[in-house]
Amino acid sequence: MSKLRVYQLAKEFDISSKELINRLVELGITVTNHMSTLEEETIGILKELYGKVEEEPDEKKVTEKKNKKNKDSSEITEHKEQNGDKNMIKIPETIAVQEFSEKIEKNVSQIITKLMGLGVFATANQEIDFDVAATIALEFGIEIEKEEVKEENEFGFDQTPDKLEDLKERPPVITVMGHVDHGKTSLLDAIRDTHVTEREAGGITQHIGASEVELNGKRIVFLDTPGHAAFTSMRARGASITDIAILVVAADDGVMPQTIEAISHAKAANIPIIVALNKIDRPNANPDKVKQELSENGVLIEEWGGDVICAPVSALKGEGIDNLLEMILLVAEILELKANPNKLAFGTVIEAKLDKSRGPVATILIQNGTLKVGDSIAAGAAYGRIRAMINSLGKNIKIAGPATAVEILGLSDVPEAGDSFNATKEDKVARQVVEKRRTKMREENLNATAKVSLEDLFKHIQDGNVKELNIIVKADVQGSVEAVKQSFLKLNNDEVKVKVLHGGVGTITESDIMLASASNAIIIGFNVRPSSTVTNLAKAENVDLRTYRIIYEAIADVEAAMKGMLDPEYKEVVLGKVEIRATFKVPGAGIIGGAYVKEGKVTRNSKVRLVRDGIVVFEGEISSLKRFKDDAKEVATGYECGIGLENYNDIKEGDIVEAYIIEEIKRG
Template sequence: MTVKDLAIKLQEKPSLLIKKLMDMRIFANINQVLDEAVVTQICQKYGYQIKKAPDEEESLLLIHEQTDSPKDLQPRPPIVTLMGHVDHGKTSLLDAIRKTKVAESEHGGITQHIGAYRVSLPEGEITFLDTPGHEAFTAMRARGAKATDIVVLVVAADEGIMPQTQEAIDHARAAGVAIMVAINKIDKPQANIDKVKKHLSELNLTAEDWGGKTITVAVSAKTGQGIDNLLEMILLEAQMLELKANPAKIASGVVIEAKMAKGKGPVATLLVQNGTLRLNENIIVGRYYGKVRAMFDNRGQLVQEARPSFPAEVLGLSGVPEAGEKFFVISEEKTARDLALRRQEKEHQEQLKSTKRISLEDLYSQIKAGRLKEIKLVIKSDVQGSLQAIKDVLNKLNISEIKLDIIHEGVGNINASDVILAVASNALILGFHVDSDDRAKELITKEGVDVRIYNVIYELGNDIKAAIEGMLEPKLKKIFIGKAEVRKVFKVSRTGTVAGCFIIKGKIMRSNIINLVRNGEVAFEGKISSLKRFKDDAREVAEGFDCGITLAGFDDFKEGDLIEAYEIEKIARKLE
C-alpha cells in the first residue's frame, strides 16, 4: 500500500501522513510503498485495526474453506492410525485385520501397499493408515495435516506401558484425536490385562470396565481373537464422533505417501477428506500440480472416483509431494500450474532466509499480535526427581490467563521424536542435564527448533517466567491530555453534527479517546472521528484555540458539554 492509498483510507491529507511517518523516523514520498508493519502502526495511531485481504492463493482455495451446509453433509468412514511401542504388534495387528477382513471383502483381491487400506464390514467401512510410527504421524501434522480421526494405541499384554507407548500417547493427545486401546498378545502366558489397565489408568486412559471412558479391547494378532470386537468398537467410536463430509463438493485432502515409480512417474496416495475426487480433475499438491490420469484403490483396481475417507493411488502429478501435504482440486490446469510455480518460488525465498520455529525471544511479537496465549513445552531431564522439581517450579508460575502446557515429558536425552512433536505443536524444548542425540541435532538444525539446555532449575524457571510476564494482559492507565468546552453546535450537511469547542486545558489530539461529560457525569465514551481548525483537518489543537470536533457514534452535543481527552498507557505486569 502506498502513502497515498493509506491517506485515502484514513481520510487524512497525504502531507500530514508523511509528517506522521517522519515523526516515526520513516522518510517516504506520496508514491512509496509501505510495508505491512508500518501500515499497522499508523492505523493503530489513528484508532483503526487492519484486516488482511485474502491473497490470490487464498481466494482460489476459498471454496474449500467454506463451511458446508448441514443438509449436504453425509456420514463418512473413520480414519484410523495404530500407534504404540515398536515391539508391541502394530504391524502384526494391521496384517491380521488385512488378512481376515480385507481379503474377505475383496474376494481374493491382493492388497497393494499404498500406505492406507479400507475394511468393509456389514455395519460400515474403516480406513486404516499404515504410517511407520508416531513420528511419521506427527511429521504429517507438522505440515498442517490432520488425517486421523481415531488413534488405536497398541499395548502388549505381557510388557505393558513402555517409553514409546508414553510418546505415542503424548503425540496423539497433542493432535487432539480420540484414543482407543488395543491390548495385544493376550495369547501369551505372561499376559496380564489388568496390570496393563492399571498402568493405563495412571495415564488418564481408564478402561470403560474400570469406570473410565477409554474404549479398551483385548486382542491377539496371532490367533485373531478380539479383532471383530475391535473393529466394532472403532465403528461405535466413529458414530459418537459423528464424522461427516460433503461428497458433492470438489475434493480436498492429504497426501499419505508418495514415490517415483518406474514406468509411472510420480505416484501419490491421496486420502480424500471432503468432496469427491474424479478422473481428469486438476489438482494442486504442495508445490506440485497435475491432472488425475489414473486412480487405483488398495487392491490395485482402477477406480473412477474417490469419496470422503477413501484412499487412492493417483498418477499424473508434476513431482513427488511430501506426506502430509494438502491437495485441492482446481478448476483450470493453468491456474493449478501457476499456483504451483508461485509456491515453488515462495519456498525458494523462504529457504534463503534463516527459518526458525517459535523461541522465547519471539514470543513477544506473537503476543502483541494477539496470536498466543499459551506456551507449549517438551521437557526432558536426566532423572525423574529433576523432572518433578522442574514441574513444581513451572506449576508455581502457571496462572489462569496463560496456559502452560507440557505436551510431553520424559527422562533421557532429547530424541528425534521430541523434536518432531515440538515442530508439529510449535513447542519449546527444555532439557535439564541432558544432551540431544545425533538425529535430533540434525532435525533441530533443519527445523530451527528452540532447544534450551539448563544445569540450574531456577534459570529454567526464570526464562519461562519472563515469557509468561510478556503474555499477561497489561494494566491500562488513562493519561489525561486535555479538555475542551462545547460552545456552539452546528449541523453540517455532509459531516453531521459538529461541536464548536474551545480548548480550556492541555490539548486535544485526533488519536485520543474521549469522555463527553454533561452535568458532572460521563454521557459518552468513544473516539474522535474528525478534528478541524476552521475548515482544515488538524492532528492536534492546543490550549486557548477553537476547533470543531465530531465523534464516532455520537452527535447529541449540547452547549456546555465538556470533552475530556485521554491516552491509554499500557503497563507491563509482573508475576509476584
C-alpha cells in the first residue's frame, strides 16, 4: 500500500479534506494540512473506518456518482473547448476566488467551502495562489497549469502585426542639437511663436518636455529636452524616439566641439540630420565656411553633392522658419512615418518627477496606438490607471493619438526617463508585468556585468560577443586626436573592426560617458584628465575610461587586448585632488602653491600631475608639502597646505594638483 496525501485519501472516500482531518484528530493522529502525507498504517485504519467504500457498491449510488462524474467531465470538456485548449485550463500566479470559479465553472460558495476545508479563509474578491487553486481544481477533477505573463516585445503586449490598412501617417518627432549659444532655444522659440496651433493668453507657456507646431495642416513634435546629452542618455536606456535631428550651426561661428559631438551622437543613433544654418543675418556670417567644416566632419549637404538638407534661418528675425519646417515634413514624408491609432498605446517616458500635490507625474510620448483617460498602463517599474492627461498647452484632454506628448497622473511610482510604457486591458495585467520587470531588474543588478573593457576584450571576442570595438578619443590638441584615430583604425583585423565613434579636443565630459554607455564604447584620453564627477559617472555606467600620456602606450594596450595579450602589471590609484588658491615666491624653493585638499588626500611621496582646464600641463613629483611651517607626510580632505612641485614653477590659481601612486597588481 503506497503513501497518500490527506486530500487524495479524502477524494477516495468521497469526503472533504476537513472532515478527514477532523477524524484523524479524533484518532489522535496529528496532521498539519491537506497536503500532509499519511503513513501506510494510518491509511489502513482509515480504510477500515470507511470500509463501505471497499464493500459491494449500492447500484443506485454508483449510478448517481457516475452521472455526476459524467456531468463534471462534460462541463470540463466544454470549458476547455471554449478556451481553445482541450488539455489544460490556464490560470495566472495569483487569481481572485470569483475569477477562479468562473474559470473552472463552479459556484463561488463551492470554492470557498473547499478552501475552508484546506484551512484557507478567503472571500470572493480575495486572491489565492496557484498551488491552492491547483489543489481545489484537483478536488473537482480538473487539471490546471500556470499561465505566464509575457511581454511580447520591447514596447507592447500585442503581438498582432499592424495591418497595412490600419496604418495612418503620424507626425515626425524632432530633437534639436548643436553647440552652446548657436541658437537652439531661440530657434524653438521662433518656431513656436509663429506656428503653435493654439495660443494661451500672454504667449506660449510650455508645461511639458515637448511642444507641437502645425504647418499646412500637418503636425511636427519638438522635444524640449534638446542637446545630445539628454538625447543620448535616453538612447542609452534603449529609447529610440527621435525621427530627425536638427543640427543648429551658427553661420558666424562655424563647427565647434559640441557641434562635432552632436554629429557623432546623431550618427551613432542612425537618424537623418537636417542642418539649420542659424544667424545668417549677421554681417560676418560665412555659410560656405560652415559647409566646408561640416563636410570635413562627415556631413555633406545636398548642394555639395551629399544627402543632408541645409536650411538657412535667422531665429532672431524669424527668417527661413517656414522653409525649415517644410524640409522637416519633406524628410518625414521620405521616411514614411506611420502608426496604428486603433490599438492599445505604447511609447516612451520623456521625463518624470514626484509632485508634492499630484504624486508621480510622467511626461510620455505615444509612439503607437491611442491612450485614453482611465486606461491602465505599465511604465518601467511603475503601474497605474490614468487619472488625467495634460497636453503641451496645459489643457486636460481625454484621448491622445500617436506622436503626441502628454503629462499623465495616476502612476504608483516615478518611472525613469527612457522607460517604455504600455497600455493594458486590465489593471492586474499592468501590475503583473511591473512585478515581473522588477524581479528581472533585481536579477540584472545582482548579475550585472561590466561593459566591454580592455581587460575582458579578448574573452568577448572569443565568445563572439564583439565584432566591432567602439572607441571615443579625447586629446589636448586636434593633431593628437587625428593621430590617435588613424593609429586605431590601422588595428582592424579579421575578427574585430575598430570604429572611432567620436574624436574631440578637450577634457572628457559627461556627454562622452553617456555616448560610450549607449554605444558600448571605450574612452581613450590623451593628455587630458576627467573631473571627479565624470570619473564617478563612468564607474556608475561601467564605462572603461583610460588616460595616457604616451600615444604608443594607448595603441599598444588596445592592440594587445585584441590579441588577448593584455596583462597589466601596474595600476594607477588616485589619492586625492588639491586646488591651488594662491601662489607665493619662496627664496630657494621657487613658487609654492597655497592649496586646499578638495577630496581624498595628498602624501609627501605621491606622484602628481598639474591639471589646468582639464589639460595636463605637468607631471612629476612633490618637492615640498607643509602644514603651516612644518613639513607634513600627509594632508587630508578639508585641510590647507603649501605644496611645491619638483622643477616646476608655473603654478597658477585655479590649477588642480592630482596626487596618485602606482600600485603593482597582484596576479591571481
